Amino acid sequence: MNPTQCAVEAITPLTPFVQRVLLRPEQPVTFLPGQYLQLCLTEQDKRPFSLACTPDSQLLELHIGGSKADEYSSQALNYLMQQQQAGQPVCIEGGLGQAFLRAERDNPIVLLAGGTGFSYIYSLAQALQQQGQNRPVFLYWGVREESSLYLQQQLASWASSQPGFRFIPVVQEPEASWQGRTGLVHQAVLDDFVSLDAYDIYIAGPFPMVGMARDAFLQQGAHREQMFADAFAYI
Ligand SMILES: Cc1cc2nc3c(=O)[nH]c(=O)nc-3n(C[C@H](O)[C@H](O)[C@H](O)COP(=O)(O)OP(=O)(O)OC[C@H]3O[C@@H](n4cnc5c(N)ncnc54)[C@H](O)[C@@H]3O)c2cc1C
Known part of the structure; x- marks a missing residue:
């Protein structure tokens, strides 16, 4: 290189x-x-x-x-x-890295970001927007505090203007005023999908989160060859 x-x-x-x-x-x-x-x-x-x-x-x-x-x-x-x-x-x-967007596929997509793992997920989300794909996209972004959701407004705006794009912010330690999802972000995915069999799943965040998500998603029907994360090489 x-x-x-x-x-x-x-x-x-x-x-x-x-x-x-x-x-x-x-x-x-x-x-x-x-x-x-x-x-x-x-x-x-x-x-x-x-x-x-x-x-x-x-x-x-x-x-x-x-x-x-x-x-x-x-x-x-x-x-x-x-x-x-x-x-x-x-x-x-x-x-x-090997966890780049597989643009040629047509499975629905789960994008899972923990904290600044959002950087990676944001690149993928922008590329999907540019390509004008019709694949359903579910973007989960988990943070400790709401103030860490630094691009929340832009993502909410994409979600309201594009039928196939869903944005689910998840705050681990919320203030009383937070009305959205709470807890660990990978748990929110587990709660929302009976089976992850049909999905391509892209993951970035702290290594313990990536490891927990991988193991729990496999239990919930996800396929290892349809899960992408460069952190897998480190854990
Ligand atoms: C290939 C690669 C790329 C990287 N890119 C970046 C980058 O662009 N920017 C950067 O700053 N660092 C990067 N890193 C370093 C590292 O991944 C980040 O520092 C890390 O993701 C930062 O996490 P955070 O403190 O933002 O998340 P945290 O605030 O610690 O966690 C965010 C959310 O993740 C979940 N979570 C956290 N811990 C756990 C757990 N133990 N179990 C279950 N869920 C949990 C929770 O939902 C939590 O709210 C990279 C590392 C690698 C290997």
Whole structure:
């Protein structure tokens, strides 16, 4: 994989802990919806981040962070900010990963995001919109607090304008004012589908969530070859 130099175009907050990062690559970067890139902090320290954009984008978009500050993302963000302030490029490698969108298939789709796993799911959802597919899409996004649903309004607007697209936000620790679904996001999927036999399922989020979802979905009729998650390689 050839490294590509990128200028750090912008870093803007999506929540107190999650930042949107826009990178301008010096050469075009080829990738498929749902793939990730590696940000090279050093020659040895390369960290994967999902691309939140579609392949036709001029800028590469990342969503970096989590429900709380952690070293994985804070070190990457500090590095990106330092390079931006110094006017220096960063090095990336990508697109990488096997959990890209299988656009040729016609099964209905479950998109399952935990926290910033949403970055990956957002790329897939945008690609499905662009392709104008008629496949039913059920997008579940689980977060600890409602304030972490940083693109909630856009997704609700897609759901109200497109009959085949459903958006189900799930808040784990809701305020009294929250009127939507609560609990763990993979459990919401289990509650909604008697069988997952017919579905293509794309998953991203914290590794314990991905593992629990995979095992529980298989019990509920899902097929391993119809489930896609790059985290499977890590758990
Ligand atoms: C290929 C790859 C790509 C990555 N891309 C990114 C990226 O783009 N951005 C980034 O910041 N990091 C990325 N990471 C790192 C890592 O996946 C994220 O840091 C992580 O998903 C962040 O989770 P969170 O804190 O947002 O979720 P949390 O807030 O911890 O959890 C969100 C929801 O997930 C569910 N959940 C959480 N824990 C459990 C559990 N134990 N059991 C069941 N359900 C649970 C709940 O519904 C919860 O509300 C990537 C890692 C890999 C390997």
